Amino acid sequence: MKALAIYLCALLLLLASPLSAQSDEACNFAEEVIRIGTLAPLSAPGAVLDGVQIAWVAELAAEHVNAACGIAIDGVNHRVETVIGDSEGLPERGQAAVERMIFDDGAVAVIGGFHSAVALATMGILHDNEIPTIYASPWNDNITANGIQEFETRAPRVSTNDDGLDYIFRTSPSISLAAPTSMNWLLHLGVERAIVIAENTDYGVPAAQKDKELLMAGGLADDDVEIYHVELGQEDFLPLIDRILARPDLPDAVMVEVTGETMLNLTQQMAESGLAPSENTICALVDETAYKTETWWASVPDGNYCAFFRVGIVPALYNEMSLAVVNAYRDEYQDEITSYALATYDAYMIMVQAIQRAGSATDGPSIVREIEQTDVTLTQGRYYFQYGSHNPDLGDDPAWMWHQWPEPAVTMMQYFIQGQPGPEAAVVWPPAYWTHDTAFIPYGAAPGE
Secondary structure (H helix, E strand, O other), X not given: OHHHHHHHHHHHHHOOOOOOOOOHHHHXXXXXXXEEEEEEOOOOOOOHHHXXXXXXXXXXXXXXXXXXXXXXXXXXXXXXXXXXXXXXXXXXXXXXXXXXXXXXXXXXXXXXXXXXXXXXXXXXXXXXXXXXXXXOOOOOXXXXXXOOOOEOOEOOOOOOOXXXXXXXXXXXXOHHHHHHHHHHHHHHOOOOOEEEEEEOOOOHHHHHHHHHHHHHHOOOOHHHEEEEEEOOOOOOOHHHHHHHHOOOOOOOEEEEEOOHHHHHHHHXXXXXXXXXXXXXXXXXXXXXXXXOHHHHHHHOOOOOOOEEEEEOOOHHHOOHHHHHHHHHHHHHHOOOOOHHHHHHHHHHHHHHHHHHHHOOOOOHHHHHHHHHOOOEEEOOEEEOOOEEXXXXXXXXXXXXXXXXXXXXXXXXXXXXXXXXXXXXXXXXXXXXXXXXXOOXXXXXXXXXX
């Protein structure tokens, strides 16, 4: 708990409060609370395990903020309250959850999210109602590029509202920012034939296409990269796996662009069937659920030597803030917290600090401008937003850089010991983050063999 004590002191400094956690009496909280909405998939077919982490870490963030006497506005301390909205991983349910948080629960800001389809479906509602929003998990480029498809008669979000501001921010990487890491890794390993199995969602479809484009740009032919789509909630993948195994030439790698429990089922069936990981085929996963030690090995007991994509600083670089949250989760769940949950915690803190600097919980334009001015180091590194109303000229940078945190750490990690804790898996890419001086550990081998 030493890390937590140190972190609370740092948090109190950030919030310009006294240098110790305060009791409710000492804080003298006002009757009015400030409600921050958190969007998370807590029911099937959504990624429930991921949603539980997102909701839990948002509640923890509120506890830490209130221990620092909440948000001070005009000399009055206001308690922060987290309002959870269950998206179920479905666009229409996400819309309903957001509307409840705004209109019924009185949320003045929203953070979190997980599925890109849900973010794309809800961002227009949030923007139209001038609710400052920081998505901390979705990857679809269009979340920060403005051009989104219409959902149930709701028009796409436009670049400006009546006040000329955009209310949507993101701390998770866009697909175009994240995908090159895993694809460059496969190209470095000399992969010549690859299969991408992707969920049939607004995350999986563009992610698979981006993977193929990058691999082809690296020298593979169109026929060398095949894409298969599966449905979230699907449980039986053996027909697809048998079809792949019946091919005359097995792929050098199978890239799984599937999330949550569906990914775990698919990966175990791939491993159990001998497809991947194997001596012939690399098992590469994009969902960071693989990092969760207890969840991974209980669900994928044959998944040793799988590699998985991870966004966020490597455990060796955790600061005191990171350790406070990591250890709190480990104490409660005896498992590892994922970096997208840490990013949700950070999004909560960024929002709280912006509200306090704005001096109002309801002045959306002022809060947006304060988020744009963010420059703070939290659990996942230094946060800032390069482009926004404070710096509107994107120049040659892509549209998805608007209100996008530009520097999330992106790595590939690989298990090489049965039952290995997630934080002890090898970081195999990029070389700057290597923990075992290798880009790949062959099936059945140890690092360096």
